[in-house]
Amino acid sequence: MADLDAIEKDWKADFLTNVAIGKRHKVTEAYVRKVAKKFGWQRGAAVTPPAPPPPPREYLRRSAPDTGGMNDRALSQDLIRRMLDELDTVTAHVGELEELIELETHDDRDNRRRAAMLKAVSLPVRTNTLKMLIASLAESQPEGKKGKKELLQEAAVVAGKGKFKSSAPPLRAVG
Numbered sequence: 001m002a003d004l005d006a007i008e009k010d011w012k013a014d015f016l017t018n019v020a021i022g023k024r025h026k027v028t029e030a031y032v033r034k035v036a037k038k039f040g041w042q043r044g045a046a047v048t049p050p051a052p053p054p055p056p057r058e059y060l061r062r063s064a065p066d067t068g069g070m071n072d073r074a075l076s077q078d079l080i081r082r083m084l085d086e087l088d089t090v091t092a093h094v095g096e097l098e099e100l101i102e103l104e105t106h107d108d109r110d111n112r113r114r115a116a117m118l119k120a121v122s123l124p125v126r127t128n129t130l131k132m133l134i135a136s137l138a139e140s141q142p143e144g145k146k147g148k149k150e151l152l153q154e155a156a157v158v159a160g161k162g163k164f165k166s167s168a169p170p171l172r173a174v175g
Contacts, residue, residue, distance in 0.1 A: 002027045004035065011036050014043040080137045087129055090121060097121050 002025050010021045011032065022029040035041075070078070090097065098118060105114035119125060146154075160166070 002031070002035075004039075007032060007035060008039070008041055009047050011041050012043065012045050012047050077137065080133050084130075084133055087126060087133070091126060094121055094126075 007021060007025050007027070010016050010024065016024070018029045018032045022032050025032075098121065101114060101117045101121075105111075105117065108114060
């Protein structure tokens, strides 16, 4: 794929023709024109700086968990616990988040963006998220607590296998 930053730099420098830029970057002249039109590049304009590289891993909040030797159940439980921790953090700082949203959206023309952002941190959304996480955690448990019907059914099966099990039906003699 072509290096768009380098093509943009050559385009805005206004020293080379489209054909020369295409040859230099091993693309067609039509591609150079289409990219310039798509991004609105102007000849002789200042070059936009390239996107900054991602931050180093040591600056990230947490490193990825070591999944060596973990089965799917353990991985899902670990993910659910981390999501519950994140939900706890959001709940603890919901007032600060709402203030930041107000500051960020104070000069918007309409309130749609503000409403969507406030809805994302609202109590009903957080409650629904908690319900879904707890349901997922219950499903990932080996076996949940059994109900009365299941316990009675198991007791009947055990009782039917012991000393008092029913005998086989009598054979029918055909005469």
